[in-house]
Amino acid sequence: MKQVKRRKKTLRTFVQIFFFIVIALITVNHALEEKGMATIPLFASASTHAVCPFGGVVTLGQLFTSGTFISKIHESSIVLMIAAFLIAILFGPAFCGWVCPFGTVQEFVGKIGKKIFGNRYNRILSPKIDRPLRFLRYVVLLWVLYSTTVTGKLIFADYDPYYALFNFWSGEVAISGIVILFIILLLSLLVERPFCKYACPYGALLGLFNLVRIFGIRRRDSSCINCKACDKACPMNITVSTAEKVRNHQCISCLKCTSEAACPVPRTVEFAGGGKEA
Ligand code: SF4
Ligand code: SF4
Structure with a gap:
């Protein structure tokens, strides 16, 4: 990993x-x-x-x-x-x-x-x-x-x-x-x-x-352990840990918050399409 x-x-x-x-x-x-x-x-x-x-x-x-x-x-x-x-x-x-x-x-x-x-x-x-x-x-x-x-x-x-x-x-x-x-x-x-x-x-x-983008940052609440590692990793200080879909106007699509970069739980923060907004 x-x-x-x-x-x-x-x-x-x-x-x-x-x-x-x-x-x-x-x-x-x-x-x-x-x-x-x-x-x-x-x-x-x-x-x-x-x-x-x-x-x-x-x-x-x-x-x-x-x-x-x-x-x-x-x-x-x-x-x-x-x-x-x-x-x-x-x-x-x-x-x-x-x-x-x-x-x-x-x-x-x-x-x-x-x-x-x-x-x-x-x-x-x-x-x-x-x-x-x-x-x-x-x-x-x-x-x-x-x-x-x-x-x-x-x-x-x-x-x-x-x-x-x-x-x-x-x-x-x-x-x-x-x-x-x-x-x-x-x-x-x-x-x-x-x-x-x-x-x-x-x-x-x-x-x-960011308000209309098709692919974006999605967080799966069911597997989140609320460790806030995603928040700490975000260079733009976006609170990823409370969103299901990041729509913040400051997101720069760096992917630093994802499970492939910061989140310790696999497939919890992903770059994908669809999902409920938060
Ligand atoms: S993709 Fe980058 S800017 Fe957007 S929420 Fe994740 S860490 Fe923050
Ligand atoms: S890093 Fe992953 S497990 Fe930790 S708060 Fe963020 S989404 Fe939840």
């Missing part, structure tokens, strides 16, 4: 590292090409915006009203946006838990935080403060959609820590983006995925798919 658990964990880590490297190489290649420097052979060149499905979302307003894209956004973002939406209908925000390189970076910094703060890591904020803060990302989402549509510019790029992470060395990143990146990395030592939880506009949008 331990071996299966390790294999599942390794698979997600492998997928996360794979996407991190691919996105990093593509965006570095783009910056090198822009500067007229030698690029990495055999590797595509595209801006961070062109390989981000959220670029497709923010350009929709302009696309519908004038038939054009926001500057720096291309068809590729629309294709990626549709693919991410289809995956989200089936599996929820798997993009956040498995693909997004900025989620991966926060998670890896969090491993250091876990070593420093032990059991207090990711449990520092009281639920009274934490719960309402989780809705802040919807405010960010509305602001980004509104300001991008009104100005026709990628306003969020100046504040986006994901963009800053991959482009800080290029001289094209606003100081606000660098500062936010630095703050998020520091916060990641205390809280798991702080940007995903409180500020990511794309995470907010994908999080809504």
Whole structure:
């Protein structure tokens, strides 16, 4: 059983590292090409915006009203946006838990935080403060959609820590983006995925798919021994132990709570379709 658990964990880590490297190489290649420097052979060149499905979302307003894209956004973002939406209908925000390189970076910094703060890591904020803060990302989402549509510019790029992470060395990143990146990395030592939880506009949008997703986290009450291992394992602090079907808008489909990863009772927390909601 331990071996299966390790294999599942390794698979997600492998997928996360794979996407991190691919996105990093593509965006570095783009910056090198822009500067007229030698690029990495055999590797595509595209801006961070062109390989981000959220670029497709923010350009929709302009696309519908004038038939054009926001500057720096291309068809590729629309294709990626549709693919991410289809995956989200089936599996929820798997993009956040498995693909997004900025989620991966926060998670890896969090491993250091876990070593420093032990059991207090990711449990520092009281639920009274934490719960309402989780809705802040919807405010960010509305602001980004509104300001991008009104100005026709990628306003969020100046504040986006994901963009800053991959482009800080290029001289094209606003100081606000660098500062936010630095703050998020520091916060990641205390809280798991702080940007995903409180500020990511794309995470907010994908999080809504948790309400309608076909496959999700199901808990079998009849075999549950109420040990709360699933709650402790959840990076998003979701109380899995009281749900029959997780519909929380913050779930990132990481599968860390399942019987194949955390729950000690086989076939009690599973990733499946159907089931009663709680
Ligand atoms: S641990 Fe389970 S409930 Fe928590 S985010 Fe991951 S899949 Fe969702
Ligand atoms: S880890 Fe499994 S047994 Fe423990 S509370 Fe969660 S569902 Fe129940």
